Amino acid sequence: MNAFVYDIPTKVYFGENQLKNLGAELSKFGKKVLLTYGGGSIKKIGLYDKIIEEINKAGLELYELSGIDPNPRVSSVNAGADICKKENIDVLLAVGGGSVIDCTKYIGAAAYYDGDAWDILLKKVPVKKCLPIITVLTLSATGSEMDAGGVISNPETNDKIGLIFPVMQPKVSFLDPTLTYTVNKFHTACGAADILSHIFEVYFSMDQDLYMLDCVMEGLMKTVLKYTPVALAEPENYEARANLMWASSWAINGFINGGKRQAWSCHPMEHELSAFYDITHGLGLAILTPRWMEYTLNENTVSKFYQFGVNVFSIDESLPQMEVAKQSIDLLKEFFFETLGLQSTLTEIGINDANFNIMARKAATLGSTKYAFQPLAAEDIEKIFRMCL
Amino acid sequence: MNAFVYDIPTKVYFGENQLKNLGAELSKFGKKVLLTYGGGSIKKIGLYDKIIEEINKAGLELYELSGIDPNPRVSSVNAGADICKKENIDVLLAVGGGSVIDCTKYIGAAAYYDGDAWDILLKKVPVKKCLPIITVLTLSATGSEMDAGGVISNPETNDKIGLIFPVMQPKVSFLDPTLTYTVNKFHTACGAADILSHIFEVYFSMDQDLYMLDCVMEGLMKTVLKYTPVALAEPENYEARANLMWASSWAINGFINGGKRQAWSCHPMEHELSAFYDITHGLGLAILTPRWMEYTLNENTVSKFYQFGVNVFSIDESLPQMEVAKQSIDLLKEFFFETLGLQSTLTEIGINDANFNIMARKAATLGSTKYAFQPLAAEDIEKIFRMCL
Numbered sequence: 001m002n003a004f005v006y007d008i009p010t011k012v013y014f015g016e017n018q019l020k021n022l023g024a025e026l027s028k029f030g031k032k033v034l035l036t037y038g039g040g041s042i043k044k045i046g047l048y049d050k051i052i053e054e055i056n057k058a059g060l061e062l063y064e065l066s067g068i069d070p071n072p073r074v075s076s077v078n079a080g081a082d083i084c085k086k087e088n089i090d091v092l093l094a095v096g097g098g099s100v101i102d103c104t105k106y107i108g109a110a111a112y113y114d115g116d117a118w119d120i121l122l123k124k125v126p127v128k129k130c131l132p133i134i135t136v137l138t139l140s141a142t143g144s145e146m147d148a149g150g151v152i153s154n155p156e157t158n159d160k161i162g163l164i165f166p167v168m169q170p171k172v173s174f175l176d177p178t179l180t181y182t183v184n185k186f187h188t189a190c191g192a193a194d195i196l197s198h199i200f201e202v203y204f205s206m207d208q209d210l211y212m213l214d215c216v217m218e219g220l221m222k223t224v225l226k227y228t229p230v231a232l233a234e235p236e237n238y239e240a241r242a243n244l245m246w247a248s249s250w251a252i253n254g255f256i257n258g259g260k261r262q263a264w265s266c267h268p269m270e271h272e273l274s275a276f277y278d279i280t281h282g283l284g285l286a287i288l289t290p291r292w293m294e295y296t297l298n299e300n301t302v303s304k305f306y307q308f309g310v311n312v313f314s315i316d317e318s319l320p321q322m323e324v325a326k327q328s329i330d331l332l333k334e335f336f337f338e339t340l341g342l343q344s345t346l347t348e349i350g351i352n353d354a355n356f357n358i359m360a361r362k363a364a365t366l367g368s369t370k371y372a373f374q375p376l377a378a379e380d381i382e383k384i385f386r387m388c389l
Numbered sequence: 390m391n392a393f394v395y396d397i398p399t400k401v402y403f404g405e406n407q408l409k410n411l412g413a414e415l416s417k418f419g420k421k422v423l424l425t426y427g428g429g430s431i432k433k434i435g436l437y438d439k440i441i442e443e444i445n446k447a448g449l450e451l452y453e454l455s456g457i458d459p460n461p462r463v464s465s466v467n468a469g470a471d472i473c474k475k476e477n478i479d480v481l482l483a484v485g486g487g488s489v490i491d492c493t494k495y496i497g498a499a500a501y502y503d504g505d506a507w508d509i510l511l512k513k514v515p516v517k518k519c520l521p522i523i524t525v526l527t528l529s530a531t532g533s534e535m536d537a538g539g540v541i542s543n544p545e546t547n548d549k550i551g552l553i554f555p556v557m558q559p560k561v562s563f564l565d566p567t568l569t570y571t572v573n574k575f576h577t578a579c580g581a582a583d584i585l586s587h588i589f590e591v592y593f594s595m596d597q598d599l600y601m602l603d604c605v606m607e608g609l610m611k612t613v614l615k616y617t618p619v620a621l622a623e624p625e626n627y628e629a630r631a632n633l634m635w636a637s638s639w640a641i642n643g644f645i646n647g648g649k650r651q652a653w654s655c656h657p658m659e660h661e662l663s664a665f666y667d668i669t670h671g672l673g674l675a676i677l678t679p680r681w682m683e684y685t686l687n688e689n690t691v692s693k694f695y696q697f698g699v700n701v702f703s704i705d706e707s708l709p710q711m712e713v714a715k716q717s718i719d720l721l722k723e724f725f726f727e728t729l730g731l732q733s734t735l736t737e738i739g740i741n742d743a744n745f746n747i748m749a750r751k752a753a754t755l756g757s758t759k760y761a762f763q764p765l766a767a768e769d770i771e772k773i774f775r776m777c778l
Contacts, residue, residue, distance in 0.1 A: 003404025008397070015392025015648060212612040212632045212639075219604025226600065243601050246647075250601075258635075259404060 002209070002259030007166070010146045010253075014175045014246065019050055019136070022093075023058025025172045029132040030090025034063045034083055036104045037095045038070070042138065045182050051095060051136065063087055065107075068096070071153045071160065071274050071281070072103035077117040080107030084131060094135045094170075098142025098194075098281075101135050102150030105168035108133050121152055121161040130167040136174045139183055140245040141191035141282060143198060143252030145173040153275060159362075160275035162267070175249065177241035185232050189340035190282025192228040192244065196221060197285040198251040201264040204296075204304055204373045209258040217256050218311045223247045225312070229339050263371040266292050269381055272359035277351055286336040287346060291387035293329045296374040297322075304373075305329070346388045356385040391598070391648030396555070399535045399642075403564045403635065408439055408525070411482075412447025414561045418521040419479020423452045423472055425493045426484045427459070431527065434571050440484060440525065452476055454496075457485065460542045460549065460663050460670070461492035466506040469496030473520060483524045483559075487531025487583075490524050491539030494557035497522050510541055510550040519556040525563045528572055529634040530580030530671060532587060532641030534562040542664060548751075549664035551656070564638065566630035574621050578729035579671025581617040581633065585610060586674040587640040590653040593685075593693055593762045598647040606645050607700045612636045614701070618728050652760040655681050658770055661748035666740055675725040676735060680776035682718045685763040686711075693762075694718070735777045745774040 013021055026033055033055060042048045055062050065080045083089065084107060094104035108131035110117035119125050137145045144150060148169040151162035183191070203217045223243050230240035250256070269292070270284040297305055302321045309315040309328030317324070337344040346352075360382035376384075402410055415422055422444060431437045444451050454469045472478065473496065483493035497520035499506035508514050526534045533539060537558040540551035572580070592606045612632050619629035639645070658681070659673035686694055691710045698704040698717030706713070726733040735741075749771035765773075 003402075003407060006401040006403060009400075011398075012395040013392075014395060018392060210632055210635060211615065211628075212608060212636050215608025215611055216605050219601060219608050222604055223601040239600075243599055246599060247601050 002261060004257070004259040006255070008146065008169075008253050008255065010170050011172045012146065012175055012249070013172070015242075016176055016178050018174055018176060019054055022051065022054040022134070022136070022174065023060065025134055026055070026060055026091055026093065027058050029171070031059075032061045032063065032087060032090045033093050034065060034080065034087070034089045034091075034107075035093045035095065036065045036068060036080060036100055036107065038066070038068045038097075038100050040066065041182070042095050045179070047095065047136070047138070047179060051093070063089060068100045068103045070099045071278055072099045074116075074118045074121065074152050074154050076103050077106040077110055077152060080104070081110035081113070081117055084108075084111035089131060092131050092133045094133060095138065097137070097139030098144040101133075101137075101144035101170070102142070102152065104133055104135075105130065105144070105148075105150040105165075106152055107131075109165060109168060117152075118154055121154070121163065123163070127165040127167060130165065133168070133170045134172045134174075135170045136176075136179070137245070138179045139187065139191055140180055140241070140248040141194040143195070143248050143250075145170060145175065146249040146253040149252075151271065158275050160271040162271065173249075175245050177238055177245045178236075180241045180245060181236045183235070185341065187280070187282075188228065188231050188235075189342050190280045190286070191248065192224050192282070192340060193286035193289070193336060193342065194282040195224050195244070195248045195251045197266055197282075197289055199256065200289060201267060202256050202260060202262050203308070204301075205260055205262050206301065206304065206373065207260055207262065207371070209260045213256050213258045214307070220247050220251055220256070221312045225335060232340070261371050262373075265296075265372050265374075265376060268363045269384065272363045273346075273351070276355050276359060279349060279351075283342055283349070286340070286342045287344065287388050288384065290329050290333045290336070291384050293332070295380065295384050295387065297325055297329070298374075301374060346385070353386060353389065356382050360385060391650060393646070393648040395644070397535065397558075397642050397644065399559050400561045401535065401564055401638070402561070404631075405565055405567050407563055407565060408443055411440065411443040411523070411525070411563065412449065414523055415444070415449055415480055415482065416447050418560070421450045421452065421476060421479045422482050423454060423469065423476075423478040423480075423496070424482045424484065425454045425457060425469060425489055425496065427455070427457045427486075427489050429455065430571070431484050434568070436484065436525070436527070436568060440482070452478060457489045457492045459488045460667055461488045463505075463507045463510065463541050463543050465492050466495040466499055466541060469493070470499035470502070470506055473497075473500035478520060481520050481522045483522060484527065486526070486528030487533040490522075490526075490533040490559070491531070491541065493522055493524075494519065494533070494537075494539040494554075495541055496520075498554060498557060506541075507543055510543070510552060512552070516554040516556060519554065522557070522559045523561045523563075524559045525565075525568070526634070527568045528576065528580055529569055529630070529637040530583040532584070532637050532639075534559060534564065535638040535642040538641075540660065547664050549660040551660065562638075564634050566627055566634045567625075569630045569634060570625045572624070574730065576669070577617065577620050577624075578731050579669045579675070580637065581613050581671070581729060582675035582678070582725060582731065583671040584613050584633070584637045584640045586655055586671075586678055588645065589678065590656060591645050591649060591651050592697070593690075594649055594651050595690065595693065595762065596649050596651065596760075598649045602645050602647045603696070609636050609640055609645070610701045614724060621729070650760050651762075654685075654761050654763075654765060657752045658773065661752045662735075662740070665744050665748060668738060668740075672731055672738070675729070675731045676733065676777050677773065679718050679722045679725070680773050682721070684769065684773050684776065686714055686718070687763075690763060735774070742775060742778065745771050749774060
C-alpha cells in the first residue's frame with residue numbers, strides 16, 4: 001500500500017436553487033468574469049438567463065466565450081486565454097459539461113502564458129498558476145467539476161491529450177441535478193459509461209490498496225447501474241439524476257485512488273478513437289471496455305473480475321472464479337448495449353481498421369501502460385481495437 | 390432529498406514517512422507553533438522527538454501544552470488559549486487522538502476571545518476565527534482530524550458539549566497508520582465502536598437521501614467489521630490499521646451526510662455517560678447502540694435494519710424483514726462484546742441507575758432529537774439507559 005496526499009479543496013453546492021450563491025462566490029475572486037459555454041443548450045434550458053441575472057445582481061462585469069466543442073479544441077483555449085489577457089479577467093465561470101470545464105481549465109492556465117496553449121499540453125511549459133475557476137455542471141460524466149485534469153484535442157495533428165495540474169482544480173462547483181433533466185438518452189448513457197470507466201480504471205488493479213476504497217468503488221458502480229436506466233426511462237427523476245451526478249464527481253476526484261499508482265488503460269485507447277473520429281468519449285469507452293476486459297482476463301487477473309462480479313453484479317459467489325468473471329463481462333455488455341442502448345461495435349459507428357496501427361502506437365506512448373492492470377503494448381492495443389469491429 | 394454544501398478543505402498526508410512535510414506545512418502559517426498533546430504516550434513511541442526534529446529543521450519557534458485529558462476539559466482550552474494570546478502563536482499542532490484535536494480546535498477559537506472558553510460551548514459568543522490547526526493523528530476513532538467539530542467536558546457542571554464551527558476545520562492532517570500500532574486492544578476496540586457509531590448516526594434514517602451514500606456507508610461499516618479483529622490480533626498489521634484510520638476520517642467528515650438533516654441519537658446519550666462517569670466514549674457507544682437499536686426497531690423502521698442486515702452482515706435477504714433486523718442487532722452485539730471483547734453492560738463498568746433520570750433529561754435537551762431516526766423523549770432515553778444495566 002502506497003502513501004498518498006488527499007487534497008480536494010473544491011467546494012460543492014449540490015441541489016436545486018443553489019445558484020443564488022453564485023454571485024457571492026464569484027465576487028470572492030474579483031469583478032471581471034469570463035463566462036465559457038458550448039453550443040447554446042444552456043440558453044434553451046433557461047440557465048444562461050439565470051446566470052446572467054446572478055452576475056448582474058452581484059454587480060460583476062461579464063465577458064463571454066461560447067462555442068466550445070465537445071472534445072474541446074486548443075483553438076478555444078487560445079481564444080479564451082486571449083480574452084483573459086486583453087480584459088484582465090479575474091475569474092472563469094464554466095457552464096456546461098466536461099468539455100467546457102476542461103477547456104476552461106486550460107484557458108485559466110494559458111492566461112499566464114504568452115505562446116500557443118498547445119505548448120502546455122505538450123508539457124513544454126510548466127503550469128504553476130491558473131485563474132480561479134467556478135463551474136456550473138450540466139452533464140454527469142467527466143467529473144471535471146471536482147478534479148484538476150482536462151483533455152484537449154488538436155484536430156490539426158489528430159492529437160487528444162489529457163493532463164492534470166493541481167492549480168486547475170475548480171474552486172467552487174454548482175451541481176444541480178435538475179440541470180441534467182434535458183440531457184438526451186444517448187448522452188445520459190455515454191455519461192454513465194464514462195463514470196463507470198473512471199472507476200474501472202482504478203478498480204481493476206492487482207495492486208491491492210485500501211479495501212475500504214474498493215467498497216466505495218463498488219458502491220459507486222452499483223449506483224450507476226441502478227440509476228442510469230431510471231434516468232433513461234424518467235429523465236426528470238431527481239433521485240436518479242442526483243445519484244448519477246454525485247457519483248460522477250466521486251468517480252474521478254482522486255478519493256478512490258488512495259495510494260494506487262494505477263495507469264489507465266481504456267481512456268488512452270478511447271482518446272485515440274475520439275482524436276481520429278471525433279466520437280463521443282463515453283460511447284468509445286462503452287465499446288472498448290468489455291473487449292479490454294476480455295483481453296486482460298487471465299489466471300492472474302481473474303480474482304479481480306470475480307470480486308467485481310460478486311460484489312457489483314451479485315453473481316453467485318460459489319461459482320468458479322473464471323465463470324463469475326466471464327459472466328460479469330457479459331453483464332456489463334448487456335448493460336451498455338441493451339439496457340443503455342449504445343452501439344456495440346466500431347463498425348456500427350462507421351470506424352474501420354484503417355488507423356488502428358497508428359492509433360495503437362499513439363495510445364501505447366501517450367497513455368502510460370506502466371503500472372497498468374495488464375501492461376499493453378501497441379500490438380495488444382491494436383488487437384483490442386480489432387475485437388471492437 | 391435535500392440540498393447541501395460539500396466543503397472539506399483539509400489536506401491529508403496519508404501513510405508512513407510523511408512527517409517530512411510537516412515543517413513546510415507549518416511554515417505556511419507562521420513561525421510560532423503551539424504543540425498540544427496528552428499524557429506523554431507520544432514520547433514513548435518516539436513521535437515527540439520526530440516532531441521536534443521537524444520543527445527545528447524548519448526553524449520554527451516551539452511552545453507546548455501537554456496533559457490534555459481524554460474527554461478534554463475546558464481548563465485545558467483556557468490554558469492553551471492563554472499561551473496563544475501571551476506568545477502570539479501563529480499555528481497549532483495537535484498530536485494525539487480526538488481528545489487532543491478537539492481541545493486544540495477550541496484553543497484556536499478561544500485565542501480570539503477574552504473570557505472563559507466555556508462561553509463558546511454555551512454559544513454565548515460566536516466563533517468566527519480560529520488559529521490554523523495541523524494535526525498528527527495517533528488514534529483511529531473520532532474523525533476530528535478531518536472535521537470541524539469538537540467535544541469539551543466541564544467536570545464542575547458534569548457537562549459535555551459538542552459543537553461544530555467551520556473555522557475550526559484542520560488545515561492539514563497527517564495520518565500515519567503505523568502511529569496506531571501501539572494502541573492497545575481496548576482503545577482499538579473503542580475506536581472501532583466510535584467509527585461505527587458515527588456511520589450509524591447517519592445511516593439509520595428514514596429520510597432517504599442518496600443511495601450512493603448508503604453504499605459508501607455500508608462499505609465503511611464492512612471495513613471496520615473486517616479489519617478491527619485483524620488489528621486486535623496483529624497490532625502491527627499495516628493494512629488493518631490503514632483501513633481503520635482512513636475509515637475513521639470518512640465516517641464523520643461530512644461526506645456521507647449528503648443532504649440528510651439527521652439528528653444524532655446515541656452520541657448525546659453517551660456524552661451524558663462520559664460526563665457523569667468519565668468512561669471511554671467508544672465503550673459507552675458500544676453498550677448503548679444495540680439497545681438503542683432494539684428500542685427503535687419497529688414496523689416503521691424495520692426496512693432500514695433489513696437493509697443493514699443484508700448489505701453489511703450478508704444476512705439471507707429472503708428471510709422476513711423483522712428476522713433480518715433482529716439478527717443484525719444480534720450480530721452487532723456479538724461483534725462488540727465477543728469479537729472486540731468490550732464490556733456489554735453499564736453494570737459491569739460500575740454504573741447504576743442513580744443518575745439516569747437527570748442524564749436522560751440532559752440528553753433529550755442537549756442532543757436535538759428532532760429529525761432523529763426515532764424521536765426520543767427523556768423517558769425513552771431513560772428506558773434505553775435501563776436496558777444497558
